[in-house]
Amino acid sequence: MLKNIGSKIVSSIDERYDLTPVRNLLQHKKVPEHRHSVWYYMGGVTLFLFIVQLLTGILLLLYYRPGEDSAYESVRFIVTEVKFGWLIRNVHSWSANLLVLFAFVHMFSVFFSKAYEKPRELTWITGFIILVFSLAFGFSGYLLPWNELAFFATKVGTDIVGVVPVIGQPLKVLLRGGEDVTGATLSRFFGIHVAILPAIFTFFLALHLLFIQRQGMHEPEEFKNLPEEKKKYIPFFPDFALKDFLLWVVVFNVLIFLALYFPWELGNKADAFASAPKGIRPEWYFMFMFQSLKFLPAHILFIEGELLGVLFFGVAGFIWMLVPYIKIKHRSGWKFQPLTLIGIFVVIFIVIMTVLGYLL
């Protein structure tokens, strides 16, 4: 009965809009099966967490009130008075962190499997842009509860923008909505977090997904070199989609577990006239940059250490985005490809700096 109604609806839509392309995609799309197949699922998990962010974010919006005198109070209201408000906020915070984590895992897995190579250059670039915007989401969202930690993290983060020559200062004022971090900054970050970023993010995400659908899954070199009869594939629908879904369920359970057992503290309300508390630190995904800046001396030659650090990360990020266009000749005697070595170095650097950030 229900199936009948369903197929009637589908055929009536088909009659009017011709669903052949969708049907083709569902029927013919296939995913290669090999020992590195597990990495294919990382992007999907990131997408799932983004959906969680969208939904919990909308729910938080119903009670959150931006403003110096209301932001902190409204978050406290959400976590203490609103039924399951604590759960929604914890899920939102945890999901944000997991999203960044999986986005990084996804990026490095793509990097090391060289999936960014022709013809997937633009998939890599849109992916990188999405990652940068995820970090911007994290940074702007961090301030919204208007607590001490967030206040100083924002002060430092926006002041770093100010060290860039020429455009730095105007950009800092633009971001802060004035000279200092105040209620004006909060209003701005709120607008950026709930309107500007989602719009831009969704656009690049749609492009990213479109490119992937158009080109199909990347096949690693060793898989491509297999004789045709030895290449194993599974259909995208329903096999891969169901596996994907199963992993989403697992991640969802982990998310709920974390939200229940490791709630996010609200901390003390921000005070623009109080000393920065001990142990101030940014979100973990900014830690490697934060720690590197800490190690830099005040001046390196004639340049402020800070400026050099910021320029270094800016340039490094930009080069990383253009990785698909970088060709380094691989000599036959080398065990590893040079880019792979650079990638390994980057991962080690990020891990060591992050660990040091928490130890020191």
Added chain:
Amino acid sequence: MKINRRKFLNSILGIGGIGGILSIFYPIVSYLIPPKMAEPKVNSVKAGMTSDFAANSYKIVKFGRKPVILIKTVDNQYKALSASCTHLDCIVQYKSDTKQIWCACHNGIYDLNGRNISGPPPRPLEQYDVKIVKDEIVITKMG
């Protein structure tokens, strides 16, 4: 160069189009730049009575819109300095054990005259004058 009707109309449309786009973006960009707030000119602030202030301790005082750190040293001297770390704008604190000014954000250290002595701060902290007027502490701008 011969100008025919099509070229002429195209350039008129082009110039008009650019003008039209500019007239949309100019107000938007101007809107995004925050207006300058009239800052009350503050030359001195009162920071409480000397009797309420223990030696080897500090407090952060509002000086207009800027934070100032007021320190009473072990030998009962008063020091007032800008509390905004010259590194990345965090608010510094006085460490009573080391008798130094410390920024918790990136471990910047200043001496009691505001000189940056260790860590990332590139410049010293700005100094303020402290006067005692009838047992009341008054902080004023230098110079």
